[in-house]
Amino acid sequence: KDDKKEEKKEDKKEEKTEEKKEEKKDDKKEEKKEDKKEEKKDEKKEDKKEEKTEEKKEEKKDDKKEEKKEDKKEEKTEEKKEEKKDEKKEDKKEEKTEEKKEEKKDEKKEDKKEEKTEEKNEEKKDEK
Numbered sequence: 001k002d003d004k005k006e007e008k009k010e011d012k013k014e015e016k017t018e019e020k021k022e023e024k025k026d027d028k029k030e031e032k033k034e035d036k037k038e039e040k041k042d043e044k045k046e047d048k049k050e051e052k053t054e055e056k057k058e059e060k061k062d063d064k065k066e067e068k069k070e071d072k073k074e075e076k077t078e079e080k081k082e083e084k085k086d087e088k089k090e091d092k093k094e095e096k097t098e099e100k101k102e103e104k105k106d107e108k109k110e111d112k113k114e115e116k117t118e119e120k121n122e123e124k125k126d127e128k
Helices: 002-127
Strands: none
16 A cells, blocks of 8 residues: 555656656746847847948938038039139220220320421411
């Protein structure tokens, strides 16, 4: 009778051990699952970070492009201003030249007039 009791006890013990083993196995499985989940989460985070970095890089690139465009525009405006300045200078020069020509013309006219007057005076003198 005792043997039977002992055997039953043994069986019970073994059963418990088996159950514990199973539980451990399940726990391990669960843990692995959790780890996988965490890993996935981390990966997603990493991807998101990378994406952000990429976006920032793109933005920087675009900003640079925009800046370059702006600089180019400014340069053009400067060139135009310079051109206008040069044109004005040229016009001024031409105006001066015109004025000089006019002056010369007037001088010649004046000389001619004086000459005439001189001649007339001479004539008058001769008449006397």
